[in-house]
Amino acid sequence: MAETARIWTAALLVIGDEILSGRTQDKNVAQVATWLNVQGIRLREVRMVADDMDAIVEAVNTLRARNDYLFTTGGIGPTHDDITVDAIAQALGVGVVIHPDARAILEGYYATRGGLNEARLRMARVPDGASLIPNRMSGAPGIQHGNIFIMAGVPSITAGMLDALTGTLEGGLPVLSATVGCWVAESEIADLLRETERLHDDCQIGSYPFFRDGRVGANFVIRSTSAAILEDVSAALTTGLTALGREAVAGGI
Amino acid sequence: MAETARIWTAALLVIGDEILSGRTQDKNVAQVATWLNVQGIRLREVRMVADDMDAIVEAVNTLRARNDYLFTTGGIGPTHDDITVDAIAQALGVGVVIHPDARAILEGYYATRGGLNEARLRMARVPDGASLIPNRMSGAPGIQHGNIFIMAGVPSITAGMLDALTGTLEGGLPVLSATVGCWVAESEIADLLRETERLHDDCQIGSYPFFRDGRVGANFVIRSTSAAILEDVSAALTTGLTALGREAVAGGI
Numbered sequence: 403m404a405e406t407a408r409i410w411t412a413a414l415l416v417i418g419d420e421i422l423s424g425r426t427q428d429k430n431v432a433q434v435a436t437w438l439n440v441q442g443i444r445l446r447e448v449r450m451v452a453d454d455m456d457a458i459v460e461a462v463n464t465l466r467a468r469n470d471y472l473f474t475t476g477g478i479g480p481t482h483d484d485i486t487v488d489a490i491a492q493a494l495g496v497g498v499v500i501h502p503d504a505r506a507i508l509e510g511y512y513a514t515r516g517g518l519n520e521a522r523l524r525m526a527r528v529p530d531g532a533s534l535i536p537n538r539m540s541g542a543p544g545i546q547h548g549n550i551f552i553m554a555g556v557p558s559i560t561a562g563m564l565d566a567l568t569g570t571l572e573g574g575l576p577v578l579s580a581t582v583g584c585w586v587a588e589s590e591i592a593d594l595l596r597e598t599e600r601l602h603d604d605c606q607i608g609s610y611p612f613f614r615d616g617r618v619g620a621n622f623v624i625r626s627t628s629a630a631i632l633e634d635v636s637a638a639l640t641t642g643l644t645a646l647g648r649e650a651v652a653g654g655i
Numbered sequence: 656m657a658e659t660a661r662i663w664t665a666a667l668l669v670i671g672d673e674i675l676s677g678r679t680q681d682k683n684v685a686q687v688a689t690w691l692n693v694q695g696i697r698l699r700e701v702r703m704v705a706d707d708m709d710a711i712v713e714a715v716n717t718l719r720a721r722n723d724y725l726f727t728t729g730g731i732g733p734t735h736d737d738i739t740v741d742a743i744a745q746a747l748g749v750g751v752v753i754h755p756d757a758r759a760i761l762e763g764y765y766a767t768r769g770g771l772n773e774a775r776l777r778m779a780r781v782p783d784g785a786s787l788i789p790n791r792m793s794g795a796p797g798i799q800h801g802n803i804f805i806m807a808g809v810p811s812i813t814a815g816m817l818d819a820l821t822g823t824l825e826g827g828l829p830v831l832s833a834t835v836g837c838w839v840a841e842s843e844i845a846d847l848l849r850e851t852e853r854l855h856d857d858c859q860i861g862s863y864p865f866f867r868d869g870r871v872g873a874n875f876v877i878r879s880t881s882a883a884i885l886e887d888v889s890a891a892l893t894t895g896l897t898a899l900g901r902e903a904v905a906g907g908i
Contacts, residue, residue: 419861422698423830424688425876426863428681431703435677445675447710450684450701453861457700480842481862482849521845556864577676589733592774596735608672608706609734610679611809623678 407627410443410573413465416450417458417476417486418555429557430475437564442573443471453477458489466493466550471571476555478542480521486552487545491529494547501528504543511541536566575627580636583655586648587611588620594642595622602635604628612655621654660880663696663826666718669703670711670729670739671808682810683728690817695826696724706730711742719746719803724824729808731795733774739805740798744782747800754781757796764794789819828880833889836908839901840864841873847895848875851888857881858888865908874907 420426435445451457466472477486504526525542535544544563545552553563599607611620640650673679688698704710719725730739757779778795788797797816798805806816841862852860864873893903
């Protein structure tokens with residue numbers, strides 16, 4: 403426990419006009435964050451940009467340099483507004499090539515669906531030097547280049563690509579969490595939260611208030627890489643709430 | 656129409672461990688994006704960071720410098736993990752002070768709710784020089800400092816703060832949109848989309864495919880600041896789809 407384990411980090415870049423216009427509610431941040439945590443990798447930062455070459459290039463180069471992994475979602479379809487592959491190739495300073503395996507996958511997929519036309523062939527284009535991430539959902543694969551993982555924007559297709567990557571990335575200890583709930587205004591027990599966090603190493607306590615059935619309450623989420631610390635902190639918080647005349651609800655409300 | 660109108664831009668910074676851990680599904684991006692558009696302001700970029708001083712300071716200083724407006728959500732509650740005000744004050748190089756009006760608002764709000772304690776008084780702290788954004792929901796106000804608007808993380812409270820700001824920010828022409836739907840694989844009509852966009856100024860066409868009731872289809876969203884252009888492009892797209900033997904569905908599917 404005295405030993406400091408290496409922390410593996412990732413960034414996520416969400417690409418698409420439809421996110422910034424408010425038309426589409428993003429669901430990939432929560433999905434990727436949850437998946438990463440199981441891999442022992444922490445999502446450290448997210449950026450969302452339009453289908454804009456300069457904006458994508460800037461974000462890709464900043465994020466890939468300071469994180470172990472960079473994931474992107476969106477902009478890899480067959481239409482003119484899908485420019486993610488071109489932008490990432492430009493960020494990497496490499497050309498764009500047709501990946502022969504991707505072409506073969508698309509030929510197979512579209513054999514009974516009208517054939518492989520020019521637009522569909524766009525989905526076989528990758529930054530030179532890339533490998534593929536399988537996609538059981540719709541033929542068109544995701545793309546890996548170095549520490550960059552290029553995925554679809556449609557959440558169900560993204561899920562399939564994450565599934566294909568499960569267990570293949572090096573990570574560290576997953577962050578575990580435990581929740582203690584209480585029917586109390588968080589502002590009444592703020593000192594207890596601060597002190598409990600301060601007295602325990604390798605733990606963060608987040609406070610998430612709510613207003614439900616006419617009453618205020620809050621869930622306190624404890625995070626740590628150690629199950630023993632989680633247990634200690636949960637017990638300390640429960641004892642502290644009880645001492646203040648409050649009932650702690652294990653698992654949250 | 657030949658005249659190029661000034662485009663007003665905004666960035667949004669979403670602050671909170673709960674977003675990056677995947678525990679909470681963000682809803683503020685879509686909400687703020689939609690609201691901004693009505694004000695004639697375009698959401699150009701979004702970043703999401705943890706409750707981390709350095710990460711917030713870096714993002715605030717980058718985003719406020721290159722956009723007309725910067726909005727933040729999250730981290731302005733009463734507990735130890737709420738550090739947004741301190742981080743923004745540090746980014747601005749100013750101190751943190753108790754705003755007298757905020758204090759008065761909180762005293763009134765908590766008069767019948769157990770009184771104003773030290774934790775609750777934290778919600779009256781602002782970067783020196785700030786003014787307040789009213790919040791009808793829960794007492795604690797939002798904060799404005801220069802071109803930065805500091806709002807709550809809970810979406811219903813954020814909504815109240817946006818409502819208070821409606822019509823107060825200078826903007827340009829709102830982006831209008833029209834949707835044409837079609838039961839077609841987008842990859843079969845990619846050329847039509849590209850050419851239609853190319854032949855019309857001040858318009859973007861986004862293609863959003865779906866798989867529903869066992870069939871593939873797509874909605875094509877046309878965006879422009881001109882209602883006349885929207886109408887022209889919708890008509891051109893409809894004519895083009897019809898010429899390809901496809902039925903265009905006005906308003907989308």
